[in-house]
Amino acid sequence: GESVGLHLPTLSVQEGDNSIINCAYSNSASDYFIWYKQESGKGPQFIIDIRSNMDKRQGQRVTVLLNKTVKHLSLQIAATQPGDSAVYFCAEPNQAGTALIFGKGTTLSVSS
């Protein structure tokens, strides 16, 4: 069925380290995935997306990897900064392609 989930609810890193946030999905027909960042008291903010015809996509300090064989995607944040502290969600469109299905989120805590 349609579901998107994350492996770990929390991740704690030191400033300057690289962070890896994981997400597993169950629908093998899914062809589009998005990562959102949600800071405390704010709405989700688009970070980066990837389509199923790609294995990797890079943005500014972020990289998303998609492994369709095991239905897994990850968000890598390079040189993590305190401002990266937030809840990170992976999401995919529903079958109708009109709305997003979110996982539960991973809380990233960055200590300096």
Next chain:
Amino acid sequence: DAGVTQSPTHLIKTRGQQVTLRCSPKSGHDTVSWYQQALGQGPQFIFQYYEEEERQRGNFPDRFSGHQFPNYSSELNVNALLLGDSALYLCASSFPVPGLAGGIDTQYFGPGTRLTVL
């Protein structure tokens, strides 16, 4: 360029009351979606409005209703409030992109309205 705006920021109601939340989409966007986010959870899709009509609905009872105005702004109404309706209500706007993989363009979220039902 103003992003998605929502009002009010916070709201406290009691069980059985009715509430109306408001959303103005990002400039140029004509599609508005509403999501409910319970504490510690990801957002859950309530419904989407396009061309002043409900385009799709998630798994929410008909106590939840909405409206879209000609200027693309939208309202979410919840009747007969329950304690379990306490949540952050998020509005997201986007362009519809028919034919695009997933059929969905990037959704931009507002800051949300925090509803507390006592």
